Amino acid sequence: MSASSQVPAAAREQNRLSAREARRPRDLGTPALDRASAVLPVMAFGVSAVALVIACVSLSLNSLDPYRLVVGGALTASLALLVLHVRYEDEAWDLWAIGLLVASAVAVVLLARLPEYTYGHSINGLIHRSLFTAIIQLAIALPTTCVALYYVLGATPTARDLSRYPFLVLPIVLSLFAYVVILFRLVQKGAPDLTWNAISNEYSSRLVGSAFVNEAGMRNHILGTFLLMAMTALIALPIGVGTGIFVTEHDGWLAKLVGFSTSMLRAISVFILAVSAFSLVRYTGDHQGNGVLSDLIRGFYLDDAGFKHPAKGSFLTAAVFLSLLVIPVIARATEEGLRSLPSDIREGSQALGATDGHALLRILLPWSLPNIMTGLLLGSAEAAGSVTVLLFISGRGQYGLGPQHEATSLAYLIFDAGRGAKSFTDVMGQYQFSAALLLLCITFSLTILALFLKQRFATRYRAGISYE
Amino acid sequence: MAGVIEIKGMRVAYGATEVIKGIDLTIAPGTVLAVVGPSGCGKTTLLRCLNRMTAPSAKISGDILLDGDDTLRMDPVLLRRRVGMVFQKPNPFPMSIRENVLYGVKAQGGHRKSTYADIVEASLAKAALWQEVKGRLGDSAMTLSLGQQQRLCIARSLAVAPEVILMDEPAASLDPTSTAELEDSIIAMKGAYTVVVVTHDIDEARRVSDHTAYLSGGSLVEFGETEQVFTDARSPETRAYLRGRALSASVA
Numbered sequence: 001m002s003a004s005s006q007v008p009a010a011a012r013e014q015n016r017l018s019a020r021e022a023r024r025p026r027d028l029g030t031p032a033l034d035r036a037s038a039v040l041p042v043m044a045f046g047v048s049a050v051a052l053v054i055a056c057v058s059l060s061l062n063s064l065d066p067y068r069l070v071v072g073g074a075l076t077a078s079l080a081l082l083v084l085h086v087r088y089e090d091e092a093w094d095l096w097a098i099g100l101l102v103a104s105a106v107a108v109v110l111l112a113r114l115p116e117y118t119y120g121h122s123i124n125g126l127i128h129r130s131l132f133t134a135i136i137q138l139a140i141a142l143p144t145t146c147v148a149l150y151y152v153l154g155a156t157p158t159a160r161d162l163s164r165y166p167f168l169v170l171p172i173v174l175s176l177f178a179y180v181v182i183l184f185r186l187v188q189k190g191a192p193d194l195t196w197n198a199i200s201n202e203y204s205s206r207l208v209g210s211a212f213v214n215e216a217g218m219r220n221h222i223l224g225t226f227l228l229m230a231m232t233a234l235i236a237l238p239i240g241v242g243t244g245i246f247v248t249e250h251d252g253w254l255a256k257l258v259g260f261s262t263s264m265l266r267a268i269s270v271f272i273l274a275v276s277a278f279s280l281v282r283y284t285g286d287h288q289g290n291g292v293l294s295d296l297i298r299g300f301y302l303d304d305a306g307f308k309h310p311a312k313g314s315f316l317t318a319a320v321f322l323s324l325l326v327i328p329v330i331a332r333a334t335e336e337g338l339r340s341l342p343s344d345i346r347e348g349s350q351a352l353g354a355t356d357g358h359a360l361l362r363i364l365l366p367w368s369l370p371n372i373m374t375g376l377l378l379g380s381a382e383a384a385g386s387v388t389v390l391l392f393i394s395g396r397g398q399y400g401l402g403p404q405h406e407a408t409s410l411a412y413l414i415f416d417a418g419r420g421a422k423s424f425t426d427v428m429g430q431y432q433f434s435a436a437l438l439l440l441c442i443t444f445s446l447t448i449l450a451l452f453l454k455q456r457f458a459t460r461y462r463a464g465i466s467y468e
Numbered sequence: 469m470a471g472v473i474e475i476k477g478m479r480v481a482y483g484a485t486e487v488i489k490g491i492d493l494t495i496a497p498g499t500v501l502a503v504v505g506p507s508g509c510g511k512t513t514l515l516r517c518l519n520r521m522t523a524p525s526a527k528i529s530g531d532i533l534l535d536g537d538d539t540l541r542m543d544p545v546l547l548r549r550r551v552g553m554v555f556q557k558p559n560p561f562p563m564s565i566r567e568n569v570l571y572g573v574k575a576q577g578g579h580r581k582s583t584y585a586d587i588v589e590a591s592l593a594k595a596a597l598w599q600e601v602k603g604r605l606g607d608s609a610m611t612l613s614l615g616q617q618q619r620l621c622i623a624r625s626l627a628v629a630p631e632v633i634l635m636d637e638p639a640a641s642l643d644p645t646s647t648a649e650l651e652d653s654i655i656a657m658k659g660a661y662t663v664v665v666v667t668h669d670i671d672e673a674r675r676v677s678d679h680t681a682y683l684s685g686g687s688l689v690e691f692g693e694t695e696q697v698f699t700d701a702r703s704p705e706t707r708a709y710l711r712g713r714a715l716s717a718s719v720a
Contacts, residue, residue: 354576
């Protein structure tokens, strides 16, 4: 009889556990850890992103300041803690970790001590203090992201890690807290102004006697948002689905090229799209803004006296550029849907003498519908919320809605009202938060609808076949 | 009667590897042919050549004639309308039972809508499924059991009135009861359709087929009436294969 079999089972189990205890610090370095509980790296990414977003948001929404102070400071501290924890586990307590801690401390102090506005001499105008802290937070977020990457690639903390070191959960809690604070602030400031009048009234600016009289209202912007979403969907859906089908169903260099271009389109900065849209609008049509091309691209409006004026950019132009954002989303969704169809079902259709076109209409597209719908709705939500393109080419749209009219949307209103907030004459200033809240509601309900429809269509068109 | 398949000097190669090395075979109309042989002998490739469902990389040479028509130069879509196929794993479409049966009919067109109900009933009856599903034709095909799904796939192929039905180990994923029901429906097809069944189950081949072909290493070693092949095969290799398999089956 060997020695090991004489030891009682319970004791052996105990030995095994303590042997694992002894190995623990090195476990973090092995790639074989349980990836299923890899909440932390994802959250660390999220946290870094949230820290940056808060810093940037606070640049434009300065009224978030006190909250940002708490949230930003706590986030920074928790990130530093996380980094230190990893360092400690690796028994490599070094200058890098200490540097991060110092940097985060500096960020917190700067956030707390700097005056809210700093008057620059070399730069004209004033600089908000979060501009400074944004840079420092970026500097902290970068290495933290690297640590998170390190987790993803190799050492993923297990559920056991999380239960043993509860403070690892802190970043998760804090980032949720950050969202709640932003949401709360939005509701608190936005809801009171969100009256029926504000929603149903039209923004207008009329000449009464010798003075302009402005009337506040968000109707143009709300309807504009929906028009923009509808037009974008109309353009993006056939092209996106077509691209997805082409990339999946064809081999060869052309399909590869199209697939590559679609992914690249996703990677293009929105800013570049916006500048392209702006240039297009600027340089088409003659200077008076006459001609069909100018009407289509720049848009036009008729003033109260019936004179035609060229606008800054039409709904059509805005929708075309926004659809460039949405097409890759839909194409990718279609591709995923088509690829998830079991190949034997495809063979079954071929064996019955069905043409590819028939299979596409009767099997492939119905099967991919849940994916396509989700892609479309999420893409539309993105189009509704995307402000960068509209920033350059849209206006307040007070002279009607239509493909050729001046583009406008809630996203633009948030920018526009924020810009006007400092001038006391602008009646739209107070609606900045209301518009943001409304936009959030629209995009949020689209997201919920997308999830619901995906579930619904999956039951209907996939008849309970699970897809991998 | 239609459904004569003549295979003349057929060779199939994937790149440099030749998987079928010259086969001559004539399948009489309205009969059931069982194709048996060890794994990798080219059974499935032979079967899939008959409706051109081979991988695009396969190079087929020789002639395969269906009622005298050269199938290798025919539009594969048109060929598959005459030659139906049932796969190893039941693969019903994610739609209702009725739509599954009508899929091929609608794909090929040319039928009046008023005949659809009759086609559904007749096809399901031929596949011995009508009695079980007649009350729930609108239900998803996924609600059926595996055996029922496989018979639905047979009904689906029969609905387009083909001359030939190919079956690639149709009972491979079925339980004994479902297998028996499937075999009954194959036997019921005799006379009306030419059936080619690839199978690993020697006993099944013996029960359902009129003729048996034994393939080995890409060549046709034995072909003849099923009873004759099973009782008095010419080739010693065929005898050994059939006996070995039959022996192990009787031991089990």
